[in-house]
Amino acid sequence: MLRFTAFSYLTLFVVFTSFVGCSRNPVTGKRQLILMSKEQEIALGKESHPSIVATMGLYDDTKLTNFINEKGKAMARLSHRPDLPYQFYIVDSPVVNAFAVPGGYVYFTRGIMAHFNNEAEFAGVLGHEIGHITAQHSGRQQTTQLISTVALIGGAIAAPGVVGQNLESLQQGLGVLLLKYSREHESESDKLGVEYSSKIGYDANQMANFFGTMKRITDNSGQSIPEFMSTHPDPGNRLTKVRELAKDYQTKNPAKYQIDRDNYLRLIEGILYGEDPRQGFVENNMFYHPELRFQFPVPNGWQHQNSPAQFQMGAKDGKSAMILMLAKGNSLDEAAQTMVNELKLSVQESNWTTINGNPALVIISRQQQQQQQGQPQQAPDPKNTLQIGTHLIQYNNAIYALHGLATVADFNNQFSTFQRVASGFRSLTDSDKLNRKPxxxxxxxxxxxxxxxxxxxxxxxxxxxxxxxxxxxxxxxxxxxxxxxxxxxxxx
CATH class of the missing domain: 3.10.350 (Membrane-bound Lytic Murein Transglycosylase D; Chain A)
Structure with a gap:
């Protein structure tokens, strides 16, 4: 079998980059090595979009969708990369978030749209996300990661397993798509947000004010805040910096900059707020799903987050978590086999049972250890190896997978909690819950x-x-x- 040494990888890298060469960044004007072409960016965006829609869903509001596309395309025309096929979407999530995918795809959650208080705040965040695209942050990040990998190669490269060591291990939709940019990239996009929003006539001071809103969300307990915030500069510091950038821009480019508060507020009249009960909601430590007509308990004190694709919950100490999702397959056997193959699991045991009259299969499995070529097989570390207790439940012509996750070292202590949750999975008949309005x-x-x-x-x-x-x-x-x-x- 052909094997590569670190020198071989480095040689290939040097040869490859000599063909690729350096390009000039459209924002900074500096020459830099980018290993993602424009065509690759566009292809990645097209490939990513269906997964994002499947995972989060699109929010159905024609007026708001037309508004963000009108403003987005006006801003894109004045950006550093007007030739990309920009597209703008509102996704059906209560989380206060916005993100961009290479190739011109920009997404706002309905949660962030509800929290904007004027058009200028929206325009600032819009400019920030377009800035990630125009400054080629995804390509620059990919290149940096590749160079770092080459520099650290000491032997064969082992690809990470599908199942990792924490809650993200079973998130198959957005994990790769929502890129976590560096603080440098975030600050650069803040500057572009000021520039782009100002160029289409909005007061960038309002962008700074929105960071005040984000800081309050961060500081207040019980609010749903995206994990991506942890990689960003502190919202309070960003507020100060963006205000300075806005002042500098407006001093150099005096004009009458718009805020348009009332117009925006009328535009969001009736927007969905918080969790959509049709997609499931938590009340008194119980998760209810009116459309699918089932319920199960949420352990006391556990944090949770819901989306159209899955429901996640976890203990605050981080030692255990559970995820509910639809399983693939027309039978319990087929669903089990598909799950084991796709997630590359090593099954420890499996048992047939019945849960509140529903056929079920309980599977205990572990993540398969990735072995590097030429390296001896090492015993798994129980503190770092994930063990999964899955309850596959056949209910109403569908099969649900309720995964309980913990390390091997903690699994036995946590499994009784996983069992209590699964044993509480039952039909939902309460008319109050079935008819709950958002x-x-x-x-x-x-x-x-x-x-x-x-x-x-x-x-x-x-x-x-x-x-x-x-x-x-x-x-x-x-x-x-x-x-x-x-x-x-x-x-x-």
Whole structure:
């Protein structure tokens, strides 16, 4: 069998890069090595898009979709790479997030659209995401990673297994697509966000203000915040920096920059807020799915996140997690075989059972260890090896996989929790849960002068949700609100 040494890989790399050569970055103007061509970027975007849609779903709002495409394409025309086939989408997720995929694909969650308070805030984040594309951050990151890999090669390269050592190991949709850029790239995109949003006429100071909203979301417990924030500069620091960038740009380019608050608020009237109960929701430590008509318990104190493709939950100590998803197959046997093959699992044991009248198969498995060529087989470390307790449950013409994850060292202590959750999987018959309506953002005029708290109270909002509503409106409880000012409230 042909084997490559580190020198061989390095030689191939040097030969390859001599053909590829360096290109000039359209944003920085500097020559740099990019191993992803424009055609490859576009192909990656096209390939990624169906997975994103399948995982998150698209939010059906024609007015909002037309709005982001109109602004996005206007901004793209003025960007450093106007020749890309840009496309803009709103995905059906309550998480406050926006992300871009190479080739011109930009996505906003309905959660972030609900939290913008004017067009200028939206435009700033839009410019930031387009900036990731125009500055070729994905290609630059890929190249940096490849160079680092070549430099560190000491033998054959082993590809990572499908099943990793934490919750992300079973996320097969967006894990590779939502690229975590470096702080340098984020700061560069912030600067481009100021430039691009200003060029289409918006006040980039509002982009800075939105980082204040993000900081409040980060600081408040119980809010759903994307993991990508952990790789970004601190929102408070970004607020200060972006404000400086906006001031500098407007000093050099004096003009009348727009905010357009009322127009934007009217545009988002009725937008879905929080979890869509049709896709499942948690209440009193129980997960309910009205459309699929089932329920199961959520362990006390566990954190959770729901999406159209799967439901994830995990203990705060990080020692255990569970994921519910649809299994592939028309029978329990077929689903089990497909799961084992696709996730490259080593089955330890399997047992047939019945869960509340539903046929089920319980499989205990471990991730298969990747062995490097020429290296002796090493015993797996129980502290780093993932063990999975899967309950495959046949219910209403579908098969559900409820995966419990823990390290081998912790698995026995956690398995009783996995069993309790699985044994609570049952038919949902409660009409209140089956007919639950989603919450939506509604736009109201302040009925009086007063503090934000007084205005919200006058509009019938509960005291317990004042801070949540404050984040949504980018206002603090003692901020003064004038009569007639448009504000957001939450209702069904």
């Amino acid at each position: 919450e939506r953002v509604h736009i109201k005029s302040a009925p009086r002068n007063g503090t934000f708290t007084e205005v919200m109270t006058a509009l019938g909002m509960p005291t317990s949700r004042i801070e949540e509503l404050g984040v949504l409106n980018s206002l603090k409880k003692n901020d003064q609100v004038a009569q007639g000012t448009l504000v957001k409230v939450i209702g069904r």
